[in-house]
Structure formats: structure tokens, C-alpha cells
Amino acid sequence: MTEKELVEGCIREDRECQRILWEKYSKKLMALCLRYCQNQEEAEDALMEAFVKIYDKLGDFRFQSSLETWMRRIAVNLSINKIRARKNIFKEITII
Numbered sequence: 756m757t758e759k760e761l762v763e764g765c766i767r768e769d770r771e772c773q774r775i776l777w778e779k780y781s782k783k784l785m786a787l788c789l790r791y792c793q794n795q796e797e798a799e800d801a802l803m804e805a806f807v808k809i810y811d812k813l814g815d816f817r818f819q820s821s822l823e824t825w826m827r828r829i830a831v832n833l834s835i836n837k838i839r840a841r842k843n844i845f846k847e848i849t850i851i
Contacts, residue, residue, distance in 0.1 A: 758822045765813050773810065780823060781806070784830045791834035793841065801837050805830040 756764075756775065764772025784805060788798035808829055816825055 759818065762813050762816055762818075762822065765810060776809075777806065780826055783823070784826060787827060787830050788834050791831065792837055797837055797841075798834070801830065801834045805833050808833065 756772075761772055761776055765776055781802065785798060785802050788801040788805070789795070792798040792801055805826070809826055812829075816822065
């Protein structure tokens with residue numbers, strides 16, 4: 756199955772295409788999320804959020820880059836957002 760057929764199947768919400776996309780890319784994206792996130796759970800959360808966004812935004816994918824590159828960018832951005840959210844939780848509040 757080509758990338759284009761896979762993307763078109765996922766856009767049609769074909770469960771088999773969605774499963775193939777998950778199986779083909781989830782391990783690579785998980786390894787990527789683990790590089791950015793503090794622990795396994797945070798990386799798993801980032802991965803799940805990434806796939807939700809990927810499935811939701813596949814209609815916007817224009818095939819100007821490879822599908823994997825596009826998916827990696829989404830996973831990296833979500834992982835970085837997790838880091839930022841974690842840092843904001845621990846900021847010190849000064850009371851005047």
C-alpha cells in the first residue's frame with residue numbers, strides 16, 4: 756500500500772488503514788517522544804495525542820514531504836508542548 760493510499764484510507768476512516776499507519780510508525784514516533792519527554796508515561800501521552808492529531812489532520816497533508824517527516828514534526832511539537840507545560844507548573848509565584 757502506498758503512502759497516498761494509506762492517507763486516503765485514513766481520511767475515509769478505514770480502520771484497517773488506521774491500524775497499518777499505527778503499526779508502521781508508532782515505534783519510531785514513540786522513540787522520538789522518549790527523547791523529549793521526562794518519562795515513559797509522558798512519552799506515551801505525547802504519542803497518543805500525536806496520533807489523534809495525525810488522524811484528525813491527515814486531510815491537510817499535501818505530500819510535499821514524506822508522511823513520516825510530517826508525522827515526526829507533529830510528535831516533536833506535542834512533546835515540546837509537554838515539556839513547556841511541565842515547566843509552567845513549577846514556576847515560582849512571587850507574592851508582593
